[in-house]
Amino acid sequence: MINALIAIAVIAWLSQLVLGGWQIRHFNRAFDQLCQKGAVGIGRSGGRFKPRVVIALAFDEQQNICDSLMMKGITIFARPLPLSQLHGINRKELQPDVIFPHDQNCQNALSLAIKVKHG
Template sequence: MITTLITVAVIAWLSQLVLGGWQLHQFNRAFDALCQKGRVGIGRSGGRFKPRVVIAIALDEHNRVCDSLMLRGLTIFARPVKIPAINGTPLQQLQPDVIFPHDSRCQNALSLALKLKHG
């Protein structure tokens, strides 16, 4: 019985490593594509037991959002998605509390991404 539990735990741990690596690979590919489009700011929020949020925005030469991505979730099954609502928006007009009125973690991540672009 103990051997079975240890075997299951090891299989679960190895699965987590493999699937976590796959998630990181997917995010890195999406982030690399984003970096090809312009200057990029990235912000992260979250906690230990709350879903984390990573938001990256790419700005064109006119300081308008030309692309974005968001990774939100607690598990290895989260995938990067685009935020089409902010495409074309000038940097100065981005307001995290307006874009994400009911999600403080997304607001925080977007605020951090915007701070990186002001520097």
């Protein structure tokens, strides 16, 4: 019985490692594509037991959003998705509390992505 529990725990741990690596690979590919489109701002919300949010925004020369991605979730099944509703909006016009009125984590991540610029 104990050997079966140990085997199940090892299988679960190995599965998490493999699927976590798969998630990171998907995110890195999407992020690399984003970085090729312009200067990138990145924001991440914190939280241990609530869904974490990562938002990355690519800005063109006029500081308009030309591409974006958001990854939100607790599990390894979260995938990076574009925030198409933000494309074309200027950095100065972004208002996180208006864009995400009911999601404090998304507001925090977007606020950080607006401030931080990597290019």
